[in-house]
Amino acid sequence: MGEWGPDTRAVRGGTERSDFGEHSEALSLTASFVFASAAQAAQRFANEAPGNIYSRFTNPTVRMFQARLAALEGAEACIATATGMAAVATTAMALLKAGDHAIVARGVFGTIVPLFNQILARFGIETTWVSPTDVDAWRAAVRPNTRLLFVESPTNPVLEVADIATLAQIAREAGALLAVDNCVCSPALQQPIALGADLVVHSATKFIDGQGRTLGGAVAGRRSLIEGSLATFVRTAGPALSPFNAWIGLKGLETLRCAWRPSRQRRSRSRAGSRRIRPSSECITRASSRIRSSPSRRASSGWAEPWCLSWFAAGAQQRGASSMARSCSPSPPTLVTRRAPFATRPRRLTAA
C-alpha cells in the first residue's frame, strides 16, 4: 500500500474481498461468527489462532474502515469507535490512570470539557486547560506526571490553529503523548502524524460520513498503542463501531478527497454568473488570517495552506448535511451550483 497515492488509498485501502469477489466492500452485519470446531473456537478465544469471534472485538467491515482511515492518515493502525466522543474517551481512559495529568486545549469540542473536568476528574486524572495557539502556555503547564497533550486543530467551529509540530516536541520532552482531533480538516487536508503527533482522533460523524447519517469515531496511531491499550479498552468497555456505520464510513472515505479538491472549486468559480460556490462566512475569513499568521503555518510546511479554508467551506457545503458545515456558516453562504451533489432543501413528496 506504501506506493499508492492518497486517491488510490481512499478507494482501495484496507479492502478485504471475500470469496464472492464482490466489487464494493461487503457489509458483515453480524454480531458473532461461527467456528469450524470447538477446538478452533478455543484457539481463537485464547488468541492462538487468527479469526473473528465477536463484533465487539473484530469485524471484517470495521477492520476495512480502520485500515482505510489508517492508510489516509499515514498511521500504522486504527481502532474504530461508536462516536467521536467515544474516540476521545477511549484515548483518555486507555492511556491515563489515577494521578496522571493531561493538558488540553481550550476550544476543543464542547463535550470534551465535562469529559475531562467531571468524569475523568472522578477517576483522579487532573487537567490543565491552555490556549491551543500559545505554545509557551503548553510548555509551562507540563508537570512530572503529564501523560497526555490533547488538541483539536483547527478547532470547531472557530478554527484556531495549533502548532502541532511544536506540541509534539513538547510532548516528547515531557514523556507524554500528543493526540490531535483532526475532525475539521480530515486526512484529506492534514495528517497530524506526519507533523509528529502520536495519535489522531476522529468524529467520523462529520466529514467522513459526509451526509449526516451515522455516528462514528476512530483513533489512529502507532500499532503498539492502538492494538495494545486502545483496542483492549474498546473490546472490554465496549464503545465499538457497528459494522453498518463502518460501511457508511468506508464509503465516505472513498469520496472524502473529492469534496476538497481545489480544482472543483476553481471549476465552480470559473463558471459564469451566479453558479458559484461562495465560501464566505465571518469565521472562514477570520480563520484564514489566523492561519496566515499562525505558528504552525510558519513552523511547518506540512500543515494545510490558507486556501484549505476555502476548500473547507466549499467541501462542507457540498457534503451538505454535516452539522460541521452548518456550524461554520453562521449566515448560510450561497451555494448555487447546477449539479449540487446533495439536495440542499427538503423535497416535498406529492401524492400521485
Ligand SMILES: Cc1ncc(COP(=O)(O)O)c(C=O)c1O
Ligand atoms: C471536533 C469534534 N470532535 C469530536 C466530536 C464528537 O463527535 P461525536 O458527535 O461523533 O461524538 C465533534 C462533534 O461535533 C467534533 O466536532
